[in-house]
Amino acid sequence: MVIDNNFYMSLALREAWKYQGLTYPNPAVGCCVVGEHGEILGVEAHHKAGEPHAEVNALKSAYYKLTNDSYILALKESVDIHTHLLSNHNGIFKKTKLYTTLEPCSHYGKTPSCANLIAELGIEEVYIGSSDTNKIAANGTLKLSMNNCMVYSDVLKTECDALLLPFNKTLEDRFVFFKWAERLNGTTDEGTISSQSSRRQVHAMRDVCDLLVIGGGTVREDRPTLDARLVNGKAPDILILSRNKDFDRAIPLFDVPDRKVYIEDNLERIQEYKNIMIEGGSAMYTLTRGVVDYYLCYIAPSLGGNESIKFSNDKFTFLNVDKESEDIIVWMKRIENNG
Template sequence: MWDLWMRRALALAALAEGRTSPNPLVGAVVLNQEGRLVGEGFHCRAGEPHAEVGALAQAGDAAHGGTLVVTLEPCCHHGRTPPCSEAVLRAGIARVVVALEDPDPRVAGGGINQLRQAGVEVISGVLREEARQQNRAFLHRVRTGRSYGILKWAMGLDGRTALPNGASQWISGSPARDWVHQLRSGMDAVIVGGGTVRADDPLLTSRGRRSPEPLRVVLSRGLDLPASAQLWNTAVAPTLVVHGPDADPQRLPSGPEGLGLSACEPLPLMHHLAERSCNQVLWECGPELAAAAIRQGCVQEVVAVVAPKLMGGLAARTPLGELGFTAMDQVLSGTLQPPRPIGEDWLLSLRLEG
């Protein structure tokens, strides 16, 4: 019985994909004493009412003596909004069904304990794995202090991402490119290196699928960047240019925000983005930066669009640079998600971490 309603709560939570950072995705439903649906809600974005509050408000007096089904443990601390646990108690809820305990140190079981001490029945762990997967980026950031990284590339069936002369537009078809725009809309930031800016002059937006657009990040040790580029137009989307300690800040392009790091590497960048409230970021970079991000543990998931094309060429580019492996027992492996078609292309997704 609870599985059915928890799936509804998970579907509600998914409606805010990419918009709640640094908060998690949360959905909730309220059932009256007879088990009928009387309220539902989801957390839309940070600073706005939490899912439980919205669902309880919709239910009104019908919530008294009823059941709250929620995908994440109700919070018990004062943040931008009051504690949800207190709202649950004020509504007279008799039972709370929870999918996942909140790992945030300010909660960490405290919400469940508060409810139980007040006499509310609490059932936890319903569809726990589904809820964990839905909030894997939030959980990763809380656990590690780093944003969850997804590395994306498009390639031909022979593993090439460009011809020997560098030509790469377009490997994938229009449906796959539309899918990339949708993918970006769920991200808090999109990262490229200076080489990608010089070679491709990308825009890196969701093409209006999200407002505001994700933060665009350029990682450049020496700020050897073109004076004009689409990324410098911050009226379209915000841009952050990250550089190393030896770069001359006077070379920063006009428009974007600049940030100097003690080491212009993926790992300190991911810590900075986590502090900047980014749960999930997308790497759309060249092979050397992609390899560095993997080596430094900054990629938890790889998504590859595979086109039915053979590009050939011994000197043609591949998605990854050197990872330093010398034996097959050293290579990275993960969980391959079921492949799915996108137009004439195929999408492969490999999770290196749950």
């Protein structure tokens, strides 16, 4: 194993992917802070919009590791962490290096600017994966360069761009991902498949989705609620993809407050939304194949079931593979032009 800039960036990437689908309307970002001898001082990610950016979380961890000042651990608000770091850093970050999957933001939005913070802490080397093309937040590199910071761009750029794509798609028009759960032998039917931990993560994704697309068959058979109760989150609007519009209105999903439910035989409705999750099996895979940006698959450590996704000759690239508690979690994209 080679311990180099790519290694530190890969740690930042791995941490960031754990929060993919959870940070909307913000991007998933990871950050690794490395000390002057190459020691890892902090590897953190952005968890949720409104919470600290990845750089702030990583600098917080690094500050605690370098100073043992536990006061900072209690601070949750980004502005408080910024303030504490700026008042107490005493130049300890001068020789550290910072690796971030996305160019640090240069604007004061819901949280203060990361580029400012990095510059004021005196960090002299910053390694960046993807450039920020969002006009409001961009120019972090310029701000850093003007403050005697060496900026190295395009570190694991392909991998960082793949992490960032969902965010860029929501800026452009919309991001659509297809989520399914299967057993080790590919089956998607016969009851609950993934672990409690995986299902909680899916509920957290529903909480930040604005539209959830589901098949009519699933609604009739499973009679689901399709809310985010496992994380006390909000329930997204629902598009039931079905030709037959006759549903038993006693099915719980119709009874969730502050939710719109559409029953339609096409996908035009998604144009009104930005962050869209599709849940389903083989039929939904086929029906939605043309609009999906990324696929998310939970693979459970079990056998059984009968039905799996029947669609020949599609090929994918695995973008990130993680094992969280019991299941394997795979983010992937379909490779175009596969005949």
